[in-house]
Amino acid sequence: MEAFLHGVVLAFGLILPLGVQNVFVFNQGATHRKLTNALPAIITAGVCDSLLIYLAVAGVSIIVFSFVWLKATLFVVGFIFLVYMGWVMWKSKPEQHDRQSSNRFSAKQQITFASSVSLLNPHAIMDTIGVIGTSSLVYTGYEKWIFTVACIGVSWIWFFALAITGRKVGQVDRSGQLLKRMNQVSALIIWAMAIYMGFQLISL
Numbered sequence: 001m002e003a004f005l006h007g008v009v010l011a012f013g014l015i016l017p018l019g020v021q022n023v024f025v026f027n028q029g030a031t032h033r034k035l036t037n038a039l040p041a042i043i044t045a046g047v048c049d050s051l052l053i054y055l056a057v058a059g060v061s062i063i064v065f066s067f068v069w070l071k072a073t074l075f076v077v078g079f080i081f082l083v084y085m086g087w088v089m090w091k092s093k094p095e096q097h098d099r100q101s102s103n104r105f106s107a108k109q110q111i112t113f114a115s116s117v118s119l120l121n122p123h124a125i126m127d128t129i130g131v132i133g134t135s136s137l138v139y140t141g142y143e144k145w146i147f148t149v150a151c152i153g154v155s156w157i158w159f160f161a162l163a164i165t166g167r168k169v170g171q172v173d174r175s176g177q178l179l180k181r182m183n184q185v186s187a188l189i190i191w192a193m194a195i196y197m198g199f200q201l202i203s204l
Contacts, residue, residue: 003143007150010135011053014127015158020082020117020193021045021124023186025159027089028110029166030179038167040110042159048118049155052125056133057148075201078120082194085113090187121193 015022028041105113118124132151139147170179 003139003147004150006135007147008154010132011151011154012158014131015049015155019124020085020121020190021049021114022158022162023189024085024113024117026162026166027183027186028105029163030170030182031105032167032170035163035167038110038163040107041105041114042163044111044114045118045159046156048115049159050152052118052128053132053148053151053155056128057136057144057151059133072201074120074125075197079194079197079201081116081120082190082197085117086187086190086194089183089190 025038025041025045028038029035032038136144136147169182172178
């Protein structure tokens with residue numbers, strides 16, 4: 001029980017802040033007519049988080065990120081992608097009564113973007129390694145598995161909750177103006193993360 005509660009609290013603490021991944025999943029929930037159409041984004045984000053958490057707990061990620069050149073490459077690719085994604089969000093202009101058509105991502109696009117914002121976000125990856133990976137060291141055997149499953153479970157529940165909340169907002173926003181402003185705020189958040197990532201790259 002201690003390992004389970006530890007995993008739940010820790011995972012919530014890491015996933016609650018408004019990051020690029022959260023913004024994207026919420027946005028897809030808001031821009032699709034049906035929640036099922038946003039499932040590719042939700043499932044991809046959940047799978048990527050599950051993979052990162054598993055690698056962190058297994059200790060594999062710590063070994064991989066001990067290579068400075070690999071960290072630098074990840075930061076460069078992540079910076080470029082976030083700048084591009086911010087531009088896409090900023091330029092999207094939902095229109096009245098048919099806002100979904102102008103900002104709706106196909107299943108392939110959702111998978112590509114969700115996996116990119118999950119796996120090309122060095123800040124999130126380092127948090128997973130440094131916090132979840134390190135915290136898991138106090139557990140062994142069965143307790144470590146309970147801790148891991150708790151962290152992964154929180155991620156999946158959170159992504160579904162984000163998409164559902166986004167869908168409710170999309171239903172209320174008939175004019176599309178609120179969603180347009182949300183897209184612009186999302187773009188600013190994404191660009192802020194890109195700038196932060198650029199500073200981190202310089203300091204390597």
